[in-house]
Amino acid sequence: MNEFIPGQRWISNTESELGLGMVMDAEFNRVTVLFLATGDRRVYARDNAPLTRVQFNEGDVIESADYAKISVQQVQQHNGLLTYIGIDEDGQLQQIDEMELNHHIQFNKPQDRLFTGQFDPTAWFLLRHETWRRQQQHQQAATKGLQGARASLIPHQLYIAHQAASRALPRIMLADEVGLGKTIEAGLIIQHRLINGLSKRVLILVPESLLHQWLVEMLRRFNLRFSIFDESRCFASPDENPFLSEQLVLCSQRFFADSAHRQQQALDAGWDLVVVDEAHHLEWSEDAPSADYLFVEQLALASPGLILLTATPEQLGKESHFARLRLLDPDRFYRFEQFLREESQFEPVARLANLLISGEVLDAEQQGQLKNLLKQDNVDKLLQQVNDTQANAREELIKLLLDHHGTGRILFRNSRQTVQGFPDRQRHAYPLQGDDTADLANSPYLYWLVGQLKALGDEKALLICKRAETAIQLEQLLRQHVGHTAAVFHEGMSIVESDRAAAFFADEESRAQVLICSEIGSEGRNFQFVRHLFLFDLPENPDLLQQRIGRLDRIGQKHVIQIHIPYLVDSAQHVLFRWYDEGLEAFRHNCSGAAQVLKLLGDARDSALLSRDAAAVEALIATTKTLSSQVEDELHKGRDLLLELNSCRPQEAARLVDEISAGERDGSLWPFMEAMFDCYGVDVEDHSRDCHILWPSENLRIAHFPMLQDDGLTVTINRDIALAREDMQFLTAEHPMVLSAMDLVLSSETGNAAVSVIKHPQLKAGQFLLELLFVAECSAPAELQIGRFLPHTPLRVLVDQHKKDLTLVISHDSLVETGDSFDKAQISQFLNSQRQHIQDMIKVAEQLAGAQMQKLIAESSNLMIATLTGEIKRLVRLKKINPGIKEQEIEQLKEMTMLSHESIQETQLRLDAVRFVITS
Numbered sequence: 001m002n003e004f005i006p007g008q009r010w011i012s013n014t015e016s017e018l019g020l021g022m023v024m025d026a027e028f029n030r031v032t033v034l035f036l037a038t039g040d041r042r043v044y045a046r047d048n049a050p051l052t053r054v055q056f057n058e059g060d061v062i063e064s065a066d067y068a069k070i071s072v073q074q075v076q077q078h079n080g081l082l083t084y085i086g087i088d089e090d091g092q093l094q095q096i097d098e099m100e101l102n103h104h105i106q107f108n109k110p111q112d113r114l115f116t117g118q119f120d121p122t123a124w125f126l127l128r129h130e131t132w133r134r135q136q137q138h139q140q141a142a143t144k145g146l147q148g149a150r151a152s153l154i155p156h157q158l159y160i161a162h163q164a165a166s167r168a169l170p171r172i173m174l175a176d177e178v179g180l181g182k183t184i185e186a187g188l189i190i191q192h193r194l195i196n197g198l199s200k201r202v203l204i205l206v207p208e209s210l211l212h213q214w215l216v217e218m219l220r221r222f223n224l225r226f227s228i229f230d231e232s233r234c235f236a237s238p239d240e241n242p243f244l245s246e247q248l249v250l251c252s253q254r255f256f257a258d259s260a261h262r263q264q265q266a267l268d269a270g271w272d273l274v275v276v277d278e279a280h281h282l283e284w285s286e287d288a289p290s291a292d293y294l295f296v297e298q299l300a301l302a303s304p305g306l307i308l309l310t311a312t313p314e315q316l317g318k319e320s321h322f323a324r325l326r327l328l329d330p331d332r333f334y335r336f337e338q339f340l341r342e343e344s345q346f347e348p349v350a351r352l353a354n355l356l357i358s359g360e361v362l363d364a365e366q367q368g369q370l371k372n373l374l375k376q377d378n379v380d381k382l383l384q385q386v387n388d389t390q391a392n393a394r395e396e397l398i399k400l401l402l403d404h405h406g407t408g409r410i411l412f413r414n415s416r417q418t419v420q421g422f423p424d425r426q427r428h429a430y431p432l433q434g435d436d437t438a439d440l441a442n443s444p445y446l447y448w449l450v451g452q453l454k455a456l457g458d459e460k461a462l463l464i465c466k467r468a469e470t471a472i473q474l475e476q477l478l479r480q481h482v483g484h485t486a487a488v489f490h491e492g493m494s495i496v497e498s499d500r501a502a503a504f505f506a507d508e509e510s511r512a513q514v515l516i517c518s519e520i521g522s523e524g525r526n527f528q529f530v531r532h533l534f535l536f537d538l539p540e541n542p543d544l545l546q547q548r549i550g551r552l553d554r555i556g557q558k559h560v561i562q563i564h565i566p567y568l569v570d571s572a573q574h575v576l577f578r579w580y581d582e583g584l585e586a587f588r589h590n591c592s593g594a595a596q597v598l599k600l601l602g603d604a605r606d607s608a609l610l611s612r613d614a615a616a617v618e619a620l621i622a623t624t625k626t627l628s629s630q631v632e633d634e635l636h637k638g639r640d641l642l643l644e645l646n647s648c649r650p651q652e653a654a655r656l657v658d659e660i661s662a663g664e665r666d667g668s669l670w671p672f673m674e675a676m677f678d679c680y681g682v683d684v685e686d687h688s689r690d691c692h693i694l695w696p697s698e699n700l701r702i703a704h705f706p707m708l709q710d711d712g713l714t715v716t717i718n719r720d721i722a723l724a725r726e727d728m729q730f731l732t733a734e735h736p737m738v739l740s741a742m743d744l745v746l747s748s749e750t751g752n753a754a755v756s757v758i759k760h761p762q763l764k765a766g767q768f769l770l771e772l773l774f775v776a777e778c779s780a781p782a783e784l785q786i787g788r789f790l791p792h793t794p795l796r797v798l799v800d801q802h803k804k805d806l807t808l809v810i811s812h813d814s815l816v817e818t819g820d821s822f823d824k825a826q827i828s829q830f831l832n833s834q835r836q837h838i839q840d841m842i843k844v845a846e847q848l849a850g851a852q853m854q855k856l857i858a859e860s861s862n863l864m865i866a867t868l869t870g871e872i873k874r875l876v877r878l879k880k881i882n883p884g885i886k887e888q889e890i891e892q893l894k895e896m897t898m899l900s901h902e903s904i905q906e907t908q909l910r911l912d913a914v915r916f917v918i919t920s
């Protein structure tokens with residue numbers, strides 16, 4: 001039986017939150033304990049009181065009720081009461097009687113909790129161990145940050161997101177052809193940065209008509225809650241900078257265009273990552289850069305990350321395109337003429353890059369060409385190994401070639417030629433007779449439209465025309481004259497009105513058979529649920545035509561796309577139709593060289609449109625055909641090939657898809673989460689295959705389990721189901737519920753001390769061992785992003801009672817509990833009687849973990865040096881050709897390398913959890 005003496009300090013094994021208790025009375029078979037921290041008084045039966053005697057040892061730092069601290073040097077006992085003698089903060093010898101100890105003392109350290117009898121059920125220790133293990137596995141995954149989107153695993157998207165993710169600063173242009181998923185790529189990159197703690201504040205700028213689409217897409221696919229900021233939102237907080245109130249902000253470009261004050265506030269607020277959609281609108285020329293461009297330029301200077309999205313980067317000309325590239329990488333893109341000169345060299349560069357990829361042997365002449373193209377780099381060593389298939393030289397040379405020539409590694413563009421699986425297009429031409437000048441109400445176009453809609457029956461169609469007035473008038477005419485209900489979408493409407501119109505049209509049940517859009521409907525919107533497109537008029541710019549067709553021709557389109565084009569015979573529209581159709585074949589496929597062809601044609605096209613002279617039109621079409629095939633051929637051999645190399649490597653992309661699919665197939669997430677739910681008191685009910693309903697139970701251990709509402713939550717772990725059932729949460733290793741629950745486990749002490757009785761074929765009965773979990777923690781200033789090289793890493797050690805290292809001999813998974821119960825009080829007493837010995841075992845374990853940590857430090861340090869010196873070398877090389885690069889930038893990188901090295905060397909070891917294992 002325990003000996004209780006008034007004045008002694010004990011702690012409750014079951015209610016450690018009560019703090020340090022003091023024995024008040026110990027008479028007969030009862031003991032009364034007062035917990036001063038909470039004012040609770042408890043009376044226990046003496047022979048089985050769930051209490052552990054608190055006894056500190058030499059080296060412990062203790063605190064008195066007056067907050068005086070001493071480091072214990074000696075413990076004395078008088079009449080069953082302890083007195084601690086030690087040195088205080090001024091180096092003076094002091095003593096604290098146990099009665100004077102601070103009653104708020106909490107025992108959080110694993111060994112303290114073990115010795116004070118506060119061990120948790122083994123399930124908690126196992127949960128902690130598994131949480132660390134999964135976290136580490138996740139840290140090491142190539143697809144970390146890319147696993148959790150509610151999206152199909154599309155190789156080129158994952159490849160791009162992974163490329164961006166592997167760079168310290170994401171400064172890139174996403175320029176996939178229309179509808180290939182740039183928004184999804186941007187979402188993946190944002191999510192990657194947030195999950196890895198590399199970015200916190202993100203600003204997305206989009207055209208007003210796409211605000212809500214972005215908001216919804218970020219939420220439903222990525223669980224990212226952006227807040228839309230407009231004037232009314234900002235007005236609500238007049239005294240502060242409104243942009244500081246949220247971390248994830250979505251704004252329309254027009255909102256900033258209207259207010260220099262809001263621009264300044266957004267700049268002052270600071271962002272880690274800025275994303276600009278439909279970035280081709282950022283027009284630039286030396287004499288007249290647009291106001292939008294100038295604003296983004298300032299953001300670009302202040303923000304470490306910048307992502308520009310555009311399907312038609314050259315829509316407003318090459319110069320603007322170059323200016324946007326310069327926003328992304330001013331070191332690399334510093335002079336327009338130089339950029340143009342490089343373009344002329346694309347073909348030999350692409351040929352050599354292709355040769356490097358093919359694996360064919362490079363002869364001396366080809367090696368000489370490479371050396372010439374890379375004369376700013378010292379590539380002699382790489383060239384010596386170029387024909388050695390084992391060496392990494394080829395990959396390095398390809399990287400250098402891409403980085404050094406053309407749009408290099410910052411522009412990603414996949415096309416329908418490389419991404420297969422898009423439906424065919426069929427074009428339907430409708431020559432109409434009539435008067436070009438007739439008003440719309442009497443024009444043959446209106447009769448044609450009415451007839452077409454009738455012919456489509458119940459099928460929906462999207463109509464795009466150039467101007468808002470045309471769209472408005474058409475809607476009225478259809479309604480008044482034929483009683484037809486159409487939805488309309490144009491720039492004169494508020495965001496809410498236009499979104500409502502698009503939603504009305506999308507609703508399968510609604511009467512709106514057609515959505516009539518002005519040109520703003522031709523960008524960004526998702527209308528792939530429709531297969532009929534009416535091009536009521538044609539845009540002069542071929543990039544705009546691509547954008548229009550892209551509303552339907554995008555991921556998710558399941559049918560052959562039907563493009564309907566009416567024109568008045570012999571009108572300008574007729575000539576334009578023929579130019580697109582016969583000259584460029586633009587209704588059949590996207591022609592990447594169309595803008596260039598138009599430039600080469602000079603005035604020829606526009607004068608043919610004006611004159612409509614038969615001979616001039618025939619000549620225009622013939623020349624266009626010839627030029628188009630020449631330009632396409634050139635692009636294919638040069639620029640497009642380089643872009644293709646940079647934008648997707650099928651094998652690497654497939655590896656990423658495989659890694660994520662394999663992780664989902666291995667099925668370990670659900671058992672892990674079930675164990676988590678079990679520990680925290682979350683009830684689980686089966687819903688259907690791979691789907692479950694979660695409820696907070698009456699015994700929920702915390703006030704709120706992350707993301708769990710009182711009315712329950714339905715989740716699925718199956719990606720296909722998640723894509724079809726948006727009402728269910730898609731539970732992945734990166735779902736916010738999973739990540740927050742893991743944080744919860746690792747940030748609390750629960751499970752950091754446990755006792756297990758196990759049976760193991762390699763261990764004799766009646767022994768004890770310690771299984772310890774250490775964590776190597778490297779802390780450094782945030783800007784070093786040290787987690788890239790050395791994230792918090794768990795290190796497991798197992799020692800037996802003879803202090804022998806059994807870590808590699810006996811695995812964690814093989815230490816299975818027998819299920820036998822044990823007497824907690826007895827174990828507690830035993831632990832205290834063996835306290836010194838167990839402390840010594842922990843010391844040995846610490847040394848073993850320390851050795852593991854040294855290995856880790858060496859590996860991380862090598863990785864860091866390779867990465868940062870690579871960046872330094874690049875700048876040194878670019879500096880030779882670009883005088884704009886400052887020596888200071890290079891010095892900064894060197895400084896970062898030094899600091900990172902120091903931080904890694906100072907990595908600390910922390911004991912995170914300990915399990916006392918008894919063999920039976």
Ligand SMILES: Nc1ncnc2c1ncn2[C@@H]1O[C@H](COP(=O)(O)OP(=O)(O)OP(=O)(O)O)[C@@H](O)[C@H]1O
Nearest residue numbers: 151152178179180181182183184311524526554555
């Ligand atoms: N991985 C994916 N899984 C499921 N749906 C996807 C995926 N990628 C794209 N989509 C869908 O395909 C459509 C086109 O994608 P997105 O809007 O990202 O393309 P985009 O390249 O930005 O288009 P645009 O050039 O028109 O701006 C959207 O409806 C999007 O939700």
